[in-house]
Amino acid sequence: xxxxxxxxxxxxxxxxxxxxxxxxxxxxxxxxxxxxxxxxxxxxxxxxxxxxxxxxxxxxxxxxxxxxxxxxxxxxxxxxxxxxxxxxxxxxxxxxxxxxxxxxxxxxxxxxxxxxxxxxxxxxxxxxxxxxxxxxxxxxxxxxxxxxxxxxxxxxxxxxxxxxxxxxxxxxxxxxxxxxxxxxxxxxxxxxxxxxxxxxxxxxxxxxxxxxxxxxxxxxxxxxxxxxxxxxxxxxxxxxxxxxxxxxxxxxxxxxxxxxxxxxxxxxxxxxxxxxxxxxxxxxxxxxxxxxxxxxxxxxxxxxxxxxxxxxxxxxxxxx
Amino acid sequence: xxxxxxxxxxxxxxxxxxxxxxxxxxxxxxxxxxxxxxxxxxxxxxxxxxxxxxxxxxxxxxxxxxxxxxxxxxxxxxxxxxxxxxxxxxxxxxxxxxxxxxxxxxx
Numbered sequence: 001x002x003x004x005x006x007x008x009x010x011x012x013x014x015x016x017x018x019x020x021x022x023x024x025x026x027x028x029x030x031x032x033x034x035x036x037x038x039x040x041x042x043x044x045x046x047x048x049x050x051x052x053x054x055x056x057x058x059x060x061x062x063x064x065x066x067x068x069x070x071x072x073x074x075x076x077x078x079x080x081x082x083x084x085x086x087x088x089x090x091x092x093x094x095x096x097x098x099x100x101x102x103x104x105x106x107x108x109x110x111x112x113x114x115x116x117x118x119x120x121x122x123x124x125x126x127x128x129x130x131x132x133x134x135x136x137x138x139x140x141x142x143x144x145x146x147x148x149x150x151x152x153x154x155x156x157x158x159x160x161x162x163x164x165x166x167x168x169x170x171x172x173x174x175x176x177x178x179x180x181x182x183x184x185x186x187x188x189x190x191x192x193x194x195x196x197x198x199x200x201x202x203x204x205x206x207x208x209x210x211x212x213x214x215x216x217x218x219x220x221x222x223x224x225x226x227x228x229x230x231x232x233x234x235x236x237x238x239x240x241x242x243x244x245x246x247x248x249x250x251x252x253x254x255x256x257x258x259x260x261x262x263x264x265x266x267x268x269x270x271x272x273x274x275x276x277x278x279x280x281x282x283x284x285x286x287x288x289x290x291x292x293x294x295x296x297x298x299x300x301x302x303x304x305x306x307x308x309x310x311x312x313x314x315x316x317x318x319x320x
Numbered sequence: 321x322x323x324x325x326x327x328x329x330x331x332x333x334x335x336x337x338x339x340x341x342x343x344x345x346x347x348x349x350x351x352x353x354x355x356x357x358x359x360x361x362x363x364x365x366x367x368x369x370x371x372x373x374x375x376x377x378x379x380x381x382x383x384x385x386x387x388x389x390x391x392x393x394x395x396x397x398x399x400x401x402x403x404x405x406x407x408x409x410x411x412x413x414x415x416x417x418x419x420x421x422x423x424x425x426x427x
Contacts (some may be wrong), residue, residue, distance in 0.1 A: 038357050044354070097349055128394040128409070132393070134354070140381075142393070212391050214393075280411070
């Protein structure tokens with residue numbers, strides 16, 4: 001397999017695989033480096049009901065299997081492995097994967113975002129010991145036990161609904177007095193008899209590190225400052241995501257929150273490097289918008305490689 | 321496709337199975353997507369350390385006791401034993417380099 005490529009795509013979620021599909025069909029023989037969280041966030045979900053074309057929904061991992069097979073059908077090569085370093089200072093760009101260096105004339109960054117932790121320190125230390133960011137992965141271990149979910153968005157609601165079928169009781173802890181989740185998810189969660197809501201509460205500590213398991217959450221009321229405790233065996237964190245951009249620090253322009261800056265479609269601050277999906281989108285963060293931006297990045301990369309990117313953008317602008 | 325070098329451990333015999341030498345055990349389940357991602361890495365490790373490290377898997381659905389006995393509340397989790405003593409508990413997805421580094425400390 002050649003390590004010198006026209007297009008390399010880092011990431012294998014909906015953005016990366018759609019970029020792979022389009023660049024493969026453009027005969028650019030893309031190489032996808034799938035990363036340690038291969039398949040992206042959809043691999044950790046259950047039923048996806050808002051992917052167009054599946055009226056009854058499709059399981060997240062099944063959707064990713066389909067996307068992957070579709071990209072491969074047109075010649076995309078997908079390799080396992082995690083990128084450890086990139087050099088974007090000159091073209092071809094260098095991409096280091098374990099002991100192999102790859103080069104690319106155009107690079108599509110689709111590294112996505114990962115679950116955010118609490119910043120307590122203790123939450124990471126108790127990861128896999130009662131603290132989790134993935135209900136579908138770890139809910140199994142809490143059959144017949146009380147658990148808590150932290151957060152008020154769609155992710156938190158999905159976790160709570162999933163866990164309500166396993167746990168005796170699910171307590172949703174949210175630092176505000178209303179949910180940010182979509183109406184349909186809110187209604188679903190509110191209709192489950194064993195899901196309870198604790199409003200205006202922040203988790204300030206998780207016990208018990210000494211025992212190496214979760215026993216109690218220490219809460220602080222965001223209005224009154226009063227502290228309280230709740231006993232649970234597990235706690236699931238659903239408070240949002242952070243973009244996976246550490247690799248590109250100092251090389252690609254980012255917003256203050258770490259998301260990549262893009263302009264004129266999918267272009268980043270480095271010519272020939274394009275970004276797609278959640279790594280550059282903290283607003284929509286949907287599978288379908290990620291796929292859409294993956295398509296944009298593929299088309300932009302293709303035009304860049306054929307030397308027509310500038311021209312094509314002028315045409316678009318003239319057309320408006 | 322799982323490497324033939326990988327053993328399957330069960331609740332019934334687990335304690336005995338980890339008594340000798342360096343043993344790496346992958347706790348997994350069929351419904352666990354990240355487990356499917358780490359499986360090929362575990363396969364590679366089994367090939368790489370053949371004769372030096374015993375590599376095994378425990379299906380937590382069929383063997384619900386052993387994982388929680390070791391405090392496991394999430395998968396994938398890898399446990400590393402040396403002569404029966406638990407040395408490392410590695411939670412979540414990992415790169416091959418990271419796992420190699422951990423294993424090398426006990427060889």
